[in-house]
Amino acid sequence: MDSIDIVFLGTGSAIPTPSRNHNAIIFNYKNKNFLVDCGEGTQRQIRKAKLNMCKITDILITHMHGDHIFGLPGLLHTMSKTGYNRELMIYCPKGAGKKMKQFLDLTGVHGIDYKIKEVRGKFIDNPYFSISSLALNHDVTCNGYMFEEKDRLRIDKKKLSKYNIKGKEVGKLIRKKNVKIDGKLIKYKDLTFLEKGRKISFVFDTKYCSNVDKLIKNSDLAIMEGVFLGSTSVGKEMSKRYKHLTLEESAKAGKKGKVKELIISHISQRYEFKEKFLLKEAKKIYKNVKIASDLMKVTI
Ligand SMILES: [Zn+2]
């Protein structure tokens, strides 16, 4: 199984802090590199993380708020100057495509071939994985995303070594076909096992809704906003007014969705250097939780 590296490039929310840049996460799968959101300063964060921005293949934008998109023109400008030579896909929510085009046109980005596509539902689907988006409930059109690796039939090498099965016959087993060796029928089911595909979900910014649950359900890794503390009256009021998830709501959803690991990001500047306090609050609800920090790397 190829490892998937997820790097948190920015973990702050609307206002950046000395320790937290605006929202952006990058992850790889085989020869693909997906950037989720691109807040201001993301290109510098990519350099700090020692990643190559010219390897980005797809950008998934959750919504058209500044803390999620203001880094795009700068990133595209630099990519055009550093030899980016493929078509870059920029995905955004339904109804946001025109605005995205105007935004990039206005900043005069050129020298890079990019395509903007509004998406909802499954929009990437190949033999290895799919990526889908579901509508969230924010004050502008907003997408949550989920990456789902396909389940794969794998050969049990220990069992295989008992038989003299080689080459083409192994390929047949993988394609769910039984094989005959020395006149004896060997069933593919006896020599294979199903390897469960991994799931990563991204939930920014939204008030709690049923699609939050659908996105994160059974994720190996769920990355969710936890912009305010719901245990304070100010946090509760702010998250309601601006349609955000509180840390507690995300922790509860993570527990309900049985996510293997929940990482809370998109943290308000009011909690600068108070991560221990946030973690304590979240852990009261769900033990498999972490608070994201800039340039943190997670491998699954
Ligand atoms: Zn935001």
Ligand SMILES: [Zn+2]
């Ligand atoms: Zn927002």
